[in-house]
Amino acid sequence: MYDFVFSQLFLPRIKLGIEKIGIKKGDRIIEIGIGTGISLSLYPDFCNVVGIDITRKMLSKAKAKKEKLKLGKVHLFEMDAENLTFNDNSFDHALMPFVISVVPNLEKVMSEVKRVTKNNGKIVIINHLCSQNPLLSRFEKFITPLSMRLGWRSDISLNVLSNHCKIHIKEVTKKTPFDPWYIINAVNIKE
Numbered sequence: 153m154y155d156f157v158f159s160q161l162f163l164p165r166i167k168l169g170i171e172k173i174g175i176k177k178g179d180r181i182i183e184i185g186i187g188t189g190i191s192l193s194l195y196p197d198f199c200n201v202v203g204i205d206i207t208r209k210m211l212s213k214a215k216a217k218k219e220k221l222k223l224g225k226v227h228l229f230e231m232d233a234e235n236l237t238f239n240d241n242s243f244d245h246a247l248m249p250f251v252i253s254v255v256p257n258l259e260k261v262m263s264e265v266k267r268v269t270k271n272n273g274k275i276v277i278i279n280h281l282c283s284q285n286p287l288l289s290r291f292e293k294f295i296t297p298l299s300m301r302l303g304w305r306s307d308i309s310l311n312v313l314s315n316h317c318k319i320h321i322k323e324v325t326k327k328t329p330f331d332p333w334y335i336i337n338a339v340n341i342k343e
């Protein structure tokens with residue numbers, strides 16, 4: 153059901169996000185919150201992909217896809233993005249599709265993603281962001297306590313990503329001008 157509904161919506165945006173990374177032969181990519189693995193068919197076969205997700209049932213679907221598509225260079229782990237069990241600088245780049253709104257502690261997740269990604273690696277985030285319209289933005293902030301109870305944050309803005317999470321945003325694009333989801337292309341600059 154998840155794949156049926158969300159593949160249509162998410163896949164074209166994830167494809168654009170992967171293109172933004174500019175993956176080179178032999179690169180190691182970490183995907184945070186890989187879910188049922190709808191992205192798996194989109195990665196070039198010359199890179200290594202590590203996907204993590206905290207939800208076992210979602211991950212089991214991703215594992216089935218990996219087997220079906222015979223993706224030998226994909227490795228999947230049940231893991232909390234707030235506590236990644238990888239060494240520093242384990243990955244060339246990171247992809248975070250549709251996950252930043254559903255983690256309880258975004259700052260901690262971003263700090264972990266920055267830690268495991270190499271200096272100058274890309275961190276590409278695909279997500280809805282809080283509106284830049286002051287009225288809508290106030291409304292989204294207002295409903296945040298309710299949306300948090302339902303499991304997602306509606307108050308994430310570029311300001312939150314730049315200033316609270318300290319990521320260096322290079323480019324922000326959308327699939328179409330009225331698309332609700334942004335593709336945020338950031339570079340991991342280790343200070």
Ligand SMILES: C[S@@+](CC[C@H](N)C(=O)[O-])C[C@H]1O[C@@H](n2cnc3c(N)ncnc32)[C@H](O)[C@@H]1O
Nearest residue numbers: 162185186187205206207210232233249250251
């Ligand atoms: C909206 S789904 C998106 C899944 C996938 N990226 C996609 O595009 O279909 C969000 C995913 O984030 C995962 N997730 C939520 N909190 C997480 C955490 N702390 N660590 C790892 N994964 C998490 C959920 O289990 C879920 O699979």
